[in-house]
Amino acid sequence: MPEPMAPMDCIPEDLPVHRVEVLEQLAAELPTASDALRYRDNFARLLPQRIEEVTVEIRSGNRQAAETALLSLSVGSRMVGAPRLEYVVGRCLADIRSGRKAECLPALIREAERFLTHVAETFSAEAHPRGTGRHRQDS
Structure with missing residues (x-):
C-alpha cells in the first residue's frame, strides 16, 4: 500500500482560499x-x-472530541466559502477516522492562517474601497 501524500502536496491547486459567491x-x-x-x-x-482546540484534542488522542471539533470547523468553512480550509479539515477527519496519525495539522494551521490573511485583506478593501479602486474578493 503506498504511503499517504503529505497534506499540502495533495490540496488541489484550483481551490481558492475564498469563494465570494458562497x-x-x-x-x-x-x-x-x-x-x-x-x-x-x-x-x-x-x-x-x-484550530487550537483541534490540535489539543488530536495530540491528546481524544478522537471523538477531535472529530466533533473538525466537523464543526468543516461546516463553518463551507458556510463562509473557504474551500481550501474545508478540504484540509476533511483530510484531518479522514486521518482520524482511519486511525492514522493526523499529519494534516501543519496544513490545517497554514490554511487557517491563509484564510485569516485573506479576510484581513478583504476587510481592509471593504473599509477603504476608494483607495484601491476595487475589492479583492477571491484568491
Whole structure:
C-alpha cells in the first residue's frame, strides 16, 4: 500500500482560499448582507481558538472530541466559502477516522492562517474601497 501524500502536496491547486459567491448566497438567505459578513468575521475571529482546540484534542488522542471539533470547523468553512480550509479539515477527519496519525495539522494551521490573511485583506478593501479602486474578493 503506498504511503499517504503529505497534506499540502495533495490540496488541489484550483481551490481558492475564498469563494465570494458562497458568502453572497449566505447573504441572500439572511435578513441583511451585513449579517453574512458578520458571520464570516465571527468565524475568522474564532478560527485560531478552534484550530487550537483541534490540535489539543488530536495530540491528546481524544478522537471523538477531535472529530466533533473538525466537523464543526468543516461546516463553518463551507458556510463562509473557504474551500481550501474545508478540504484540509476533511483530510484531518479522514486521518482520524482511519486511525492514522493526523499529519494534516501543519496544513490545517497554514490554511487557517491563509484564510485569516485573506479576510484581513478583504476587510481592509471593504473599509477603504476608494483607495484601491476595487475589492479583492477571491484568491
